[in-house]
Amino acid sequence: MKDFKKLIVWQKSMELFIEVHRLAKKLPTEEKYEIGSQLRRSAFSIPANIAEGSAKRTNAHYKQFLENSLGSAYETETALIAISTLYEFLGEEADKLLERTAEIQKMLIAFINKLN
Numbered sequence: 001m002k003d004f005k006k007l008i009v010w011q012k013s014m015e016l017f018i019e020v021h022r023l024a025k026k027l028p029t030e031e032k033y034e035i036g037s038q039l040r041r042s043a044f045s046i047p048a049n050i051a052e053g054s055a056k057r058t059n060a061h062y063k064q065f066l067e068n069s070l071g072s073a074y075e076t077e078t079a080l081i082a083i084s085t086l087y088e089f090l091g092e093e094a095d096k097l098l099e100r101t102a103e104i105q106k107m108l109i110a111f112i113n114k115l116n
Helices: 008-025 035-054 059-086 088-115
Strands: none
Touching: 008 035, 008 059, 008 088, 035 059, 059 088
16 A cells, blocks of 8 residues: 555645635535535545555556546536636636646646556
């Protein structure tokens, strides 16, 4: 088993989840349980899949979980774009989180390529 907590991509994705969680609390009431809930779940799935994949015995299995994590990162990006577009008062904060999400996506792609 690999110590996933030492991975910078896991650390950054946990930080992203925390910031996403804070952003979701600022959404209008009608959105907190719709897009806010989806955003929190997709953002949490990024570090969760990295952690779960670290327990796998083969690189092929690990890679599968990293690809799931990458998919969740793109889902998070989509939700942040929607929030930024729909709610101008959250646009600047969402844009900063989009930058962090893009950084994590690049790190995951590099990690996946390394396992090939």
